[in-house]
Amino acid sequence: xxxxxxxxxxxxxxxxxxxxxxxxxxxxxxxxxxxxxxxxxxxxxxxxxxxxxxxxxxxxxxxxxxxxxxxxxxxxxxxxxxxxxxxxxxxxxxxxxxxxxxxxxxxxxxxxxxxxxxxxxxxxxxxxxxxxxxxxxxxxxxxxxxxxxxxxxxxxxxxxxxxxxxxxxxxxxxxxxxx
Amino acid sequence: xxxxxxxxxxxxxxxxxxxxxxxxxxxxxxxxxxxxxxxxxxxxxxxxxxxxxxxxxxxxxxxxxxxxxxxxxxxxxxxxxxxxxxxxxxxxxxxxxxxxxxxxxxxxxxxxxxxxxxxxxxxxxxxxxxxxxxxxxxxxxxxxxxxxxxxxxxxxxxxxxxxxxxxxxxxxxxxxxxx
DNA sequence: TGGGCATACTTGCATGAGCAACATGTTTGC
DNA sequence: GCAAACATGTTGCTCATGCAAGTATGCCCA
Numbered sequence: 001x002x003x004x005x006x007x008x009x010x011x012x013x014x015x016x017x018x019x020x021x022x023x024x025x026x027x028x029x030x031x032x033x034x035x036x037x038x039x040x041x042x043x044x045x046x047x048x049x050x051x052x053x054x055x056x057x058x059x060x061x062x063x064x065x066x067x068x069x070x071x072x073x074x075x076x077x078x079x080x081x082x083x084x085x086x087x088x089x090x091x092x093x094x095x096x097x098x099x100x101x102x103x104x105x106x107x108x109x110x111x112x113x114x115x116x117x118x119x120x121x122x123x124x125x126x127x128x129x130x131x132x133x134x135x136x137x138x139x140x141x142x143x144x145x146x147x148x149x150x151x152x153x154x155x156x157x158x159x160x161x162x163x164x165x166x167x168x169x170x171x172x173x174x175x176x177x178x179x
Numbered sequence: 180x181x182x183x184x185x186x187x188x189x190x191x192x193x194x195x196x197x198x199x200x201x202x203x204x205x206x207x208x209x210x211x212x213x214x215x216x217x218x219x220x221x222x223x224x225x226x227x228x229x230x231x232x233x234x235x236x237x238x239x240x241x242x243x244x245x246x247x248x249x250x251x252x253x254x255x256x257x258x259x260x261x262x263x264x265x266x267x268x269x270x271x272x273x274x275x276x277x278x279x280x281x282x283x284x285x286x287x288x289x290x291x292x293x294x295x296x297x298x299x300x301x302x303x304x305x306x307x308x309x310x311x312x313x314x315x316x317x318x319x320x321x322x323x324x325x326x327x328x329x330x331x332x333x334x335x336x337x338x339x340x341x342x343x344x345x346x347x348x349x350x351x352x353x354x355x356x357x358x
Numbered sequence: 359t360g361g362g363c364a365t366a367c368t369t370g371c372a373t374g375a376g377c378a379a380c381a382t383g384t385t386t387g388c
Numbered sequence: 389g390c391a392a393a394c395a396t397g398t399t400g401c402t403c404a405t406g407c408a409a410g411t412a413t414g415c416c417c418a
Contacts, residue, residue: 025320028328031335032319036215037261038339056374074397082216087375089398094374111383111396140211141204143337149207151330156210158322160217235404253367266405268368273404290366290413362416369410375403385394 039139046135053128056081057095061125064101064117071104071116100124218318225314232307235260236274240304243280243296250283250295279303 044055053061059081064070072080078088092115095101100121106112117125144152223234232240238260243249251259257267271294274280279300285291296304323331 021325024325024328024332025323028323028331028335029315029320031332031339032215034261035335035338036211041261075395082213082220084376085397086377086399090374093398106396109384109396113397136208137204140208140338144204144207144334146200146203148330148334148337149203151327152207152334153203153210155323155327155331156207156214158327159214159319160210254365263406264367265369265407269404285366288366288414292367359418361418363414364416365414366412367410368412370408372407373405375405377401377403378399379401380399381397383394383396386392388390388392 042139043132043135047128047132050131053124053132055132056083056091057100058125058128058132060091060095060115061100061117061121061128064115065122065125069116070122071114073106074113074115077115095121221318222311222314226307226311229310232303232311234311235262235270236279237304237307237311239270239274239294240279240296240300240307243294244301244304248295249301250293252285253292253294256294274300 040055047053047055047058060077063077063080064072074085074088074092078085081088083091092101092103096103100118102116102118104114104116106114141149219234226232226234226237239256242256242259243251253264253267253271257264260267262270271280271282275282279297281295281297283293283295285293320328
């Protein structure tokens, strides 16, 4: 079934037309990983070189912008960008220092805190958005046809049911989930 | 054209059946990111809980296993797992301390260093492989049909030409690229 | 042959992330 | 009501990573 690592002649094997199904699956997996790493890397690099706004920051801003009243509880925000709570706490520290975001106490639950978008944050988002979107387009979307797009949506929909109930703890791997 | 963040009523816009093409693309992008984060997160968590071997280590071992003589120059290894050279240096430090890997001087080019698989490294790989492969299968491959697989290969092939010539510096984002 | 430049790796430093422990506040069961 | 369990966010610590600078070696060409 392939996918086994101890198999150097796995890919260059004596197939004339068509690897085994397992090989195709391994290929798909590798392609998935490589595509992600490559595209994210390019995007991040561009962001750093351009007007900036790290991808994580961008992601936070987008999430806040779309939230009711432009604010979100810390936990909800952490979930939505798949970051640990402690990670989010400090990320918000940095963004608050930069003035893009503000903490607001939560009157309904006095343990809680809202993260709220500031005017400056909105401006930063609006300034960064075109570049970001162009990057996503240039490095990813523009290379795909409509049928590819539909196929991806379909496939990934099977992999990740949808806004899933988050079974266990918060998943690691901070990585940008908003458009 | 959507994909714009500053547009809360973007998706619920006045479309009766079918979002705009841009929305579909944004959806595909989000699905891609979320699928990656979710699957990698699950995989990593399992690895940690189980017999271990972080994904990066696994990735290194696989690459070495498949290399001629089970060894690879540092640079080549760094490229193949998309890690910066300094990152790889230290990763190998840790793995060497754990005994899974050994540095060997390079006789042809005395600047160079080989990273070589040790017996212990091979054993670790063989022990970890079934779990890893099962995880990849459980969290990703098993949810996809053959047509999904082919569609992914096709689409990602367009996004990342193939073993590309690596245009600029080493991309960040250490992430597992071997099976 | 030797100077200058490129290459391969390593090290110093700073950053961003997670886990575990904590302080505070809320809910539940009796 | 009150105590025990639970939830929310923050802090201490450690780890893994990247960039830039450093060191050693190789290569080219005068």
